[in-house]
Amino acid sequence: MSAATIEAPAHAARRSRPFAWVEQSLTLAWRNIVRIRQNPEALADVTFQPIIFLVLFLFVFGGAIAQGGSWHDYLPFLLPGLLVQTVVFSTMGTGVGLNDDFAKGVFDRFRSLPIARVAPLVGAVLGDAVRYTLSIVILMGTGFALGFRFQNGVGNGVLALVIVLLFALSMCWIWVWLGLKLRTAQGVQGVAFLVMFPLTFGSNVFVQTNTLPGFLRAFVNVNPVKYLVDTMRGLMLGGDIQKPLLITLAWMVGLIAVFAPLAIRAYRRRT
Amino acid sequence: MTTTNQVAIEATGLVKRYGNTTALAGVDLSVPTGTVLGVLGPNGAGKTTAVRILGTLLRPDAGQATVGGYDVVRDAGKVREIIGLTGQYASVDEDMSGRRNLIMIGRLLGYSRAQARAKADDLLERFELTDAGERIAKTYSGGMRRRLDLAASLVGDPSVLYLDEPTTGLDPHARNGVWETVRNLVLDGTTVLLTTQYLEEADALADSIMVFDHGKVVASGRPAELKAQAGKQSLDVRPAEPAHLERVAAIVAESVGVRPHVDVVNTLVSAPVSDGTPMPVVVRRLDEEGIAVTELALRLPSLDEVFLALTGHTAESRPQDAVLEGAGR
Ligand SMILES: Nc1ncnc2c1ncn2[C@@H]1O[C@H](COP(=O)(O)OP(=O)(O)O)[C@@H](O)[C@H]1O
Ligand SMILES: [Mg+2]
Numbered sequence: 053m054s055a056a057t058i059e060a061p062a063h064a065a066r067r068s069r070p071f072a073w074v075e076q077s078l079t080l081a082w083r084n085i086v087r088i089r090q091n092p093e094a095l096a097d098v099t100f101q102p103i104i105f106l107v108l109f110l111f112v113f114g115g116a117i118a119q120g121g122s123w124h125d126y127l128p129f130l131l132p133g134l135l136v137q138t139v140v141f142s143t144m145g146t147g148v149g150l151n152d153d154f155a156k157g158v159f160d161r162f163r164s165l166p167i168a169r170v171a172p173l174v175g176a177v178l179g180d181a182v183r184y185t186l187s188i189v190i191l192m193g194t195g196f197a198l199g200f201r202f203q204n205g206v207g208n209g210v211l212a213l214v215i216v217l218l219f220a221l222s223m224c225w226i227w228v229w230l231g232l233k234l235r236t237a238q239g240v241q242g243v244a245f246l247v248m249f250p251l252t253f254g255s256n257v258f259v260q261t262n263t264l265p266g267f268l269r270a271f272v273n274v275n276p277v278k279y280l281v282d283t284m285r286g287l288m289l290g291g292d293i294q295k296p297l298l299i300t301l302a303w304m305v306g307l308i309a310v311f312a313p314l315a316i317r318a319y320r321r322r323t
Numbered sequence: 324m325t326t327t328n329q330v331a332i333e334a335t336g337l338v339k340r341y342g343n344t345t346a347l348a349g350v351d352l353s354v355p356t357g358t359v360l361g362v363l364g365p366n367g368a369g370k371t372t373a374v375r376i377l378g379t380l381l382r383p384d385a386g387q388a389t390v391g392g393y394d395v396v397r398d399a400g401k402v403r404e405i406i407g408l409t410g411q412y413a414s415v416d417e418d419m420s421g422r423r424n425l426i427m428i429g430r431l432l433g434y435s436r437a438q439a440r441a442k443a444d445d446l447l448e449r450f451e452l453t454d455a456g457e458r459i460a461k462t463y464s465g466g467m468r469r470r471l472d473l474a475a476s477l478v479g480d481p482s483v484l485y486l487d488e489p490t491t492g493l494d495p496h497a498r499n500g501v502w503e504t505v506r507n508l509v510l511d512g513t514t515v516l517l518t519t520q521y522l523e524e525a526d527a528l529a530d531s532i533m534v535f536d537h538g539k540v541v542a543s544g545r546p547a548e549l550k551a552q553a554g555k556q557s558l559d560v561r562p563a564e565p566a567h568l569e570r571v572a573a574i575v576a577e578s579v580g581v582r583p584h585v586d587v588v589n590t591l592v593s594a595p596v597s598d599g600t601p602m603p604v605v606v607r608r609l610d611e612e613g614i615a616v617t618e619l620a621l622r623l624p625s626l627d628e629v630f631l632a633l634t635g636h637t638a639e640s641r642p643q644d645a646v647l648e649g650a651g652r
Contacts, residue, residue, distance in 0.1 A: 058356075058482050060401070076431055083416065087416070087418040091418060157414035166403035
């Protein structure tokens with residue numbers, strides 16, 4: 053018996069076009085958006101949570117932390133920081149969702165299809181960009197309702213929002229990787245909280261860092277969250293942003309350069 | 324299209340281990356283009372592992388396999404161009420409608436929007452899912468989900484199709500539908516590898532059968548050859564009164580000429596027979612002695628019995644477990 057090869061069907065030709073992987077990623081991003089519409093309750097972490105955090109921190113700590121002693125004075129300081137915290141926290145949902153997808157077997161289907169290896173991962177990330185955007189819009193909306201204003205021009209304010217979104221899209225590759233590496237969604241969540249709490253609370257999100265003891269200040273000074281928050285405050289309120297922006301951009305490039313390949317490798321190896 | 328004497332699937336020495344478990348311990352198989360191979364075996368025999376390797380979802384630890392002439396590890400992308408895979412557990416997206424699931428796959432495969440929609444509607448109709456097409460898949464019954472999954476694996480018009488226990492947990496109507504689909508696909512020239520725990524199913528669909536046990540092929544051949552090896556049919560008599568078991572066993576022994584197997588727990592007497600001739604004799608004797616029975620049947624050997632005949636030991640887990648497992652996801 054011969055081993056002559058079987059030819060691929062006619063529709064295969066479209067798949068060999070150079071940007072087929074982009075189309076495939078967009079199709080899978082569309083899938084994630086359709087799913088969000090189907091399960092709006094899964095959006096609690098990007099809708100109610102930011103509002104609750106803002107109100108809680110503003111009114112519980114506002115009086116105690118702000119120099120002027122009033123929450124009005126604390127709001128401009130808090131909101132850019134809380135924006136970073138909210139977005140950073142929502143990135144872990146990407147890993148949890150991906151792990152869940154794998155457990156349910158949908159990814160078996162994708163993996164048996166002749167599509168680019170990166171497409172399901174990029175699709176998951178792009179789909180989640182909708183979630184991140186929603187959390188940004190909701191938090192900023194609440195902030196504006198409470199009296200927050202961009203003090204450095206609307207253009208710079210919007211630029212800040214774009215940067216924080218891009219940061220989320222870079223950082224979520226950590227969770228994509230862990231979501232594929234770890235066996236269960238609970239495991240992903242456990243690791244995520246372990247990383248997220250020090251990262252966001254061990255920073256300048258809520259307080260000026262000059263009040264911190266030395267060892268903590270050393271940690272804060274290498275924490276990317278600090279530089280992102282400085283960038284946000286600079287763009288929204290005014291101030292020097294050159295150094296924090298450069299460091300933030302370097303972190304974004306670094307996160308993608310390290311974790312995207314790791315994630316793709318984990319995807320290939322996962323069984 | 325390819326000619327008939329070519330091989331669509333060829334594997335040699337496939338080995339796969341999970342820690343201490345050897346899921347596959349050196350499997351060879353070969354499926355000629357356009358034919359159906361039935362892989363028969365109990366739970367844990369290694370059927371799913373073999374399908375996942377041939378479907379490029381899993382790398383073998385040793386051995387190699389080609390599908391359509393392409394190596395499943397080195398040319399995995401080429402293999403994916405020509406295969407369709409319906410796994411043991413449905414791999415549809417439960418949070419989308421059945422129609423959207425199919426359209427998504429069509430788009431991924433490179434169809435235009437219009438083509439993808441047309442293909443989806445065509446498949447929904449073929450699998451009697453048109454009415455449920457716009458419903459979210461979470462609300463589907465087990466049988467509907469299986470059908471959707473099967474439809475999903477056909478979007479790309481595969482030349483080689485894997486079906487991993489496609490009818491486990493399905494009601495008879497749904498099962499017949501799957502059988503019909505498989506037969507039609509084969510008529511169109513598709514090569515099919517299907518796994519099952521039911522001899523009856525392999526018998527009904529497969530051109531040849533391989534029996535797996537503990538990761539090895541323990542028997543293979545045409546369905547008729549295997550059934551001949553497995554022995555004959557089985558005559559079952561179940562007395563209404565457990566107290567009559569002994570008497571019934573004696574009657575069956577006299578009529579058939581072999582000592583029957585007496586299952587005290589299930590109140591069942593069964594004996595291997597080569598055909599139905601002892602049946603009237605048994606009926607008459609039971610009647611004479613006034614023994615009422617709740618069941619009197621002639622049936623094909625069960626997988627357990629085939630196993631016993633082919634391997635000398637019984638299959639460890641019974642199909643019932645698989646039904647529950649299959650419905651679980
Ligand atoms: N992911 C896995 N991890 C560990 N053991 C596994 C895994 N998948 C299968 N096995 C084991 O490999 C053996 C063969 O499994 P499988 O191929 O699923 O058999 P079948 O499909 O015939 O029921 C079983 O003993 C099973 O427990
Ligand atoms: Mg199986």
